[in-house]
Amino acid sequence: MKAPDAIERVLLDEGAIAARVCELAAQISADYAHAKDVVLVGVLKGSFIFLADLARRLTVPHHVDFIALSSYDRGAVSTGAVRLIMDTRASVTGRHVLIVEDIVDTGCTLDYLLRTFRARKPASLCTCALLSKPERRQVEVLVDYLGFEIPNVWVVGYGLDYADRFRTLPYIGVLKRDVYE
């Protein structure tokens, strides 16, 4: 597939992503081998592709649930205020919860989710993210299973969008600066 003109370069190609997702799944499967009642909580919209690939590689039985969040912000600057649009369908109390995110940026969203879920008294609570931008971090959050650390560039594809575009590219690409400036 030819890269759209808005893409400056491919940061992570399909092969590199697939290999890393396999490694993460193997690690998670080993760590949760004896856990009963595991639930993966996918954060919409961004995580759906990562979740679909990760879940298929897991060998531990698990449930999948989704939450939808929205930011109160408009534009590129984040204040960290998060609005919960849709909660999980099932209760997470007493269950092993793994939050699945596409990217950890400021850390505000993940911090909000960790605080929200911790209050519900899960048996355990861990986080898995495909990407992390450490340079952008405003809140310290622990990512238990991380795919890749990336520099502070605007990335799209594999679930990540720019104004809802480029979300379903099968790779992670860097958006040209003139597209968002």
Add this chain to the structure above:
Amino acid sequence: MGLRDDVKKVLISEEVLQARVAELARAINTTYTDADRLLLVCVLKGAFMFLADLTRHLEVRHEVDFMEISSYGAATVSSGVVRILLDLERNIDGRHVLVVEDIIDSGRTLDYITRNLRTRRPASLRVCTLLSKPSRREIDVPLDFVGFEVPDEFVVGYGLDFAEEYRNLPFIGVLKEEVYQGSE
């Protein structure tokens, strides 16, 4: 692996599934143009895996939105009326909408969803489903893109669950009778 032991047979293998998903994407690519700004509406939870693979093959410009629905229980089964837990983020007035489903069974839920979406005046409204069980149909719903017609068996995997299990199998399998008998 325990989950696979509960599967009586593989109905559609991973390879056959992936090849068909790519074909469906090609058909969608030729149906729409970039100017249509196609909007895919994924019905959760079941269709997320299909959507993830389908959209990665799409070359035509498109966006993705999600709906999550839940039934009100046995009393409303015959009407197909469902509760919308998560509605679309965007207005679809004037948009070309393609509903993405995992399976069409009686057709009642899909009928309800499409009637609901049509009131919002999309420019066009089509349906893409991975699986269809024609023998179970109670209401006639037009399907524009169908992956596979399947017999009336208890199928799981690739997004489809039984009691929330088996969703993550990478193929479509038929569940053993002893797994679901007595539980419903």
